[in-house]
Amino acid sequence: xxxxxxxxxxxxxxxxxxxxPEPPKVRLTIANVLAMLPIELAVHAAVVGTGWPLLLKVLxxxxxxxxxxxxxxxxxxxxxxxxxxxxxxxxxxxxxxxAPALWRARVTLPDTPGALERLSxxxxxxxxxxxxxxxxxxxxxxxxxxxxxxxxGLTDDDLLDAMATGGGAAPKVWTTTPLALVDAPTLALSLxxxxxxxxxxxxxAAAELLGAERGFAHHPVDPAAVARGTVLKxxxxxxxxxxxxxxEPFTPADVARVSRLAELAEAAMLRAASGR
Numbered sequence: 001x002x003x004x005x006x007x008x009x010x011x012x013x014x015x016x017x018x019x020x021p022e023p024p025k026v027r028l029t030i031a032n033v034l035a036m037l038p039i040e041l042a043v044h045a046a047v048v049g050t051g052w053p054l055l056l057k058v059l060x061x062x063x064x065x066x067x068x069x070x071x072x073x074x075x076x077x078x079x080x081x082x083x084x085x086x087x088x089x090x091x092x093x094x095x096x097x098x099a100p101a102l103w104r105a106r107v108t109l110p111d112t113p114g115a116l117e118r119l120s121x122x123x124x125x126x127x128x129x130x131x132x133x134x135x136x137x138x139x140x141x142x143x144x145x146x147x148x149x150x151x152x153g154l155t156d157d158d159l160l161d162a163m164a165t166g167g168g169a170a171p172k173v174w175t176t177t178p179l180a181l182v183d184a185p186t187l188a189l190s191l192x193x194x195x196x197x198x199x200x201x202x203x204x205a206a207a208e209l210l211g212a213e214r215g216f217a218h219h220p221v222d223p224a225a226v227a228r229g230t231v232l233k234x235x236x237x238x239x240x241x242x243x244x245x246x247x248e249p250f251t252p253a254d255v256a257r258v259s260r261l262a263e264l265a266e267a268a269m270l271r272a273a274s275g276r
Contacts, residue, residue, distance in 0.1 A: 023085035031081050035073035040065055102131075103159060104176040104211075105146040106248055107168035108138065115167055116144070122166030126158060127151050134184055136253040141169070143251055147176065172247055188257065192264055199265040199272075203241055206234075206258045210250070215242030236262045 023031075043065045047057050078085065109115040120130060132147040150159065156173045163171035191205040207214045215221070215231070217239040225231045229249035234241040241262055243250070 024088055027085050031077050031085060032074060034081075035077040036065075036069050039068045039073050043068070100149045101152050101154070102176050102178065103148040103150055103156075103173050105148055105159065105163065105171065105173045106143065107146070107163050107171040108141045108143050109168055111137065111140075111142050115142075119144075119163060119166035119168055122162045123148065123159075126154060126162050128154070128159065128162065136251045138251050144168075148173075174247075188261075192261065195261060195265045196268045199268045202236070202262060202265040206241060206261055207243055209261065210243060210245065210254050210258060211248070212243040212245040212250075215244045217242055232258065234258055234262050236266065 043061055047061055047064075050057070052060075107119065109119060116133075123130065127150070129149040130146055131149050134145045136143045136145070148159065159173045160171050163173075188209060191209050194201050195205050203214045206212075210232075212232070217233075219242075221231055221233075221242075225244070225246070230245050230247075232243040232245070232250045232255060234243075234255075241258070243258065
């Protein structure tokens with residue numbers, strides 16, 4: 001068997017148990033008939049013409065044919081025809097692999113005309129489509145948060161290389177879901193409504209707004225993380241709000257957004273305390 005066929009069979013097997021998917025019943029039936037019919041004919045031809053007693057013939061036919069079919073013929077035919085038996089499952093798997101995948105990306109671009117166009121051209125060479133973009137000015141450039149639709153065969157390294165080729169600095173990518181396509185104003189308004197209704201939801205809403213993890217004020221903070229800007233602490237009541245984003249430094253726009261959300265929570269608590 002050549003290398004391509006062997007690779008196909010490995011591709012069919014489950015990554016966890018190593019078994020092949022269950023083939024369609026029609027194909028399985030055809031394979032079983034191909035396995036059973038020659039053996040049944042051969043055993044009958046060998047036994048029926050003998051002068052043995054009828055009961056012995058029946059027992060010998062049943063035992064011999066059954067054993068050969070179960071232990072020899074059927075496994076052999078399934079092995080020989082496995083590419084054909086499992087072809088529908090393989091086609092479905094390949095279709096999933098080439099289906100468009102959604103990625104969330106973050107990259108810093110120079111604050112100059114044409115910078116975003118160069119990045120888009122580099123991504124377009126890989127047939128990557130930019131579905132949404134949010135820009136935040138920072139010192140020395142602009143941080144762009146992107147949602148990308150990419151062919152299923154692309155890897156994170158392919159996207160990182162394309163963004164670097166397009167002039168982007170410190171590119172990062174993460175797989176994401178269609179929820180990332182919710183535009184930022186809609187998400188912010190939804191989370192603000194949630195915080196007004198229940199100020200205790202502030203830490204969770206802030207983490208969702210910035211794509212961060214919730215931290216705790218009483219836990220020690222890594223000074224190196226603070227220096228990288230991946231820890232955000234916002235004064236609040238009854239304790240400061242701490243957010244962690246190890247792979248992405250927080251931008252001034254991030255700080256402004258979560259600070260306003262914290263102010264909204266505090267205003268809601270004061271209003272509730274005054275009984276208004």
